Amino acid sequence: GRTVVFHGPQQAGILTPLQRHAAFLALDVTAGSRAELEELFRALTDRARFLTTGGTQVSGGPGAPPSDSGVLGVDVVPGGLTITTSVGASLFDHRFGLADRKPARLRAMDTFADDALDRARCDGDLLLQVCADDVDVVVHAVRDLTRATRGAMQVRWRQDGFASPPRPSGTPRNLMGFKDGTANPATGDPRTMGDVVWTKAGTVAAVDGLPAVVEPAWTTGGTYHVVRLIRMLVEFWDRVSLHEQENMFGRRRDTGAPLTGTHEFDDPHLERDPTGDVIQMDAHIRLANPRSPGSERLRMLRRPYNYDAGTDANGNLDMGLVFVAFNQDLDRQFVAVQKRLEGEPLVDYISPFGGGYYFALPGVRAADDWYASRLL
Ligand code: HEM
Secondary structure, three states: OOOOOOOOOOOOOOOOOOOOEEEEEEEEEOOOOHHHHHHHHHHHHHHHHHHHHOEEOOOOOOOOOOOOOOOOOOEEOOOOOEEEEEEEHHHHOHHHOOHHHOOOOOOOOOOOOOOOOOHHHEOOOEEEEEEEOOHHHHHHHHHHHHHHOOOOEEEEEEEEEEOOOOOOOOOOEOOOOOEOOOOOOOOOOHHHHHHHOOOOOEEEOOEOOEOOEEEOHHHOOOEEEEEEEEEEOHHHHOOOOHHHHHHHHOEOOOOOOEOOOOOOOOOOOOOOOOOOOOOOOOOHHHHHOOOOOOHHHHOOEEOOEEEEEEEOOOOOEEEEEEEEEEEOOOHHHHHHHHHHHOOOHHHHHEEEEEEEEEEEOOOOOOOOOOOOOOOO
């Protein structure tokens, strides 16, 4: 299987091109002290390093329970696995004496105008984002990580996801049938990623009505990791005309092209197009990115997955989007855009019910480094 490099100044699973399968686990830490918390992060690091690199599982001996679930057989393939470890605001409460180290914008997830949040499916001390090319590799990693850390953390909520292969080409599609991720900033451009994704320690100047804040020293190389669990009311959506669906996003369903263009990656024209085509004032892409002076500060890196959770108690299909975004500054980017989207026509067809705000830790740099080594 394919290997995604584990060690580095930043974690994998952020700029990494979307793998096909994912699990999102929010966890609450039950460790009783700072020393036990360090042990937990060290154990997570060891397992993540092994699982993402691959190797041969070690037997516990014939009289002992096997050390590995065996789900992948004896040879644990890396399978394109990434494990991205992020911390939630509650980790910085009184328990571990970390209050003065909290990333400046981190807090419990806000409730927005169109939300129907189940608080049991929100927030958490930690978030593990586990992504791989095959679903068994994801499941094996989840089994291994939870087993190695039992006693120090417990699952608060979990949502699994998948990404479509290119159909027929370009960006994967969401379960409303539209390509999702087209207008993302270029992950291969370090300057753009430095402005959009990576948080930097030190003073963040006041901007766009937000107060100036100071990001703690350890945050450099991390990023605000937003997850929103958004159900799609697909039965209802499937009764909407194609024309109306396309106007809601401002893009064509078949090609992903903006309504003012021909190809997926054509730039949308927000003024009335010479052809007479128009992207409506309340279209999703126009609200999310007004393309006006200063709006480059709103840009974020989205890394969304689809979810299919079967059917609900009423027999309706339970599917939707695990919206994932990485932001240098939670408030300047995600929160500002989410507020701009309040009341958009799409809200009649979706229902955000969970998720959280997290901060993805800086990378594990080498074999002797571990998650949170600069935080603790
Ligand atoms: C663009 C779908 C929620 C932010 C798009 C596009 C689609 C889409 C189809 C156009 C293609 C693309 O550039 O990716 C959805 C669906 C959602 C959802 C189905 C909910 C179920 C959100 C949320 C946010 C967001 C919660 C952030 C608060 C954006 C941004 C763009 C975008 C920033 C790019 C705009 C541009 O630069 O052109 N979305 N989206 N979306 N969406 Fe969403």
